[in-house]
Amino acid sequence: MHAFFEHYLPAEPAAAYLAPGISMLAEIWFDITEDVQSAVQRWEQTGFIRLDVASENQQERATFCRHAVSIAASLVIYRPPPSPPEPVYLAPQSMAARRQAELAPRYGAATIVIDNIPAASSAHIGPKVCQAARVSLVQTAELPGMLATWQNKGFVVLGSSDLLIKNNEMGFSEGLRQAAVAAGASLAFFQITPAKVRAVQRKADGRIDMDAVRADPPVKMSPGGSSVLQLVLLAPVSLHARELAEAEFGSSHVPIGLGESSPVTAPPATLKTSW
Incomplete structure (x- = not known):
């Protein structure tokens, strides 16, 4: 106490x-970089996979973390203004990859209030979830x-x-x-x-x-x-x-x-x- x-x-x-x-809260990580492709490759080396899904608001940076939750992604990488953001969504393939990624450098994280646990595919796991x-x-x-x-x-x-x-x-x-x-x-x-x-x-x-x-x-x-x-x-x-x-x-x-x-x-x- x-x-x-x-x-x-x-x-x-x-x-x-x-x-x-x-x-119920979900934690979404994000990386902001001009070199999106290099960042994607770095995260893939830690056991993340790229989710080939499109967002309806590709230019609205404020919506990226919310969209990540909707597709059970754990990470979104995008470019800073004034460049077009070009968001890329990724997710860990295993719990081991997620734990390894906890120590990886990144720009930041956001906590999103959710109604249900994001449903992930068989190829990856969803974001960290907790109750508060x-x-x-x-x-x-x-x-x-x-x-x-x-x-x-x-x-x-x-x-x-x-x-x-x-x-x-x-x-x-x-x-x-x-x-x-x-x-x-x-x-x-x-x-x-x-x-x-x-x-x-x-x-x-x-x-x-x-x-x-x-x-x-x-x-x-x-x-x-x-x-x-x-x-x-x-x-x-x-x-x-x-x-x-x-x-x-x-x-x-x-x-x-x-x-x-x-x-x-x-x-x-x-x-x-x-x-």
Whole structure:
């Protein structure tokens, strides 16, 4: 478990609730080069084959990855502007070729939300597929008010956490999303309050005394300073509530399992769990 959640305190939800929504994702690699033929030959040497299929939008670079999914390709190679793109779609012939290609240099990759696993031919395998939980992560300056609002909209609190962090700490938002999924939450609110280290103390219930933090604030929020991060995790009691949150805040995909050619099993419709 991430260090942020050493002080996680589970709650006892008042009602059964839904697990996060699940999306199926496919990963498509792409190479952008002026020498498409040489790139194709290099990938063929790693065990990929060229798929002789035509796209209706051969000039629309934004559609290439989506088209690759539709034909169960794992890779699309094309030329950069202003040259005509001349896309070529390829797929690995075996799992060994795909694993070898994981280490091969390439321009980048894109993750595409899909409805079904792409159907590959007997001559090749499809792209990497995984399932991901959808989580809405929201920073707020009014944590109690947001909690009250979304409890009224059909969410229950699963638990909360607070801790002292450095203001220059990077990448903690991904840890927050992963923690939300681990707790079965679809919605995560967090608030950051600048704090002096000496003002941070925990009460008997294990929570940081925010009154003490606010009573002795730092002069300013500096990169080398510290803050208290408060996190509250919530889950919807209905599909309507979950859809409301996703519509208002959007959502991020948090992978919950990787498959070679198929996704993992989704979590149950209702979930009660704690760390």
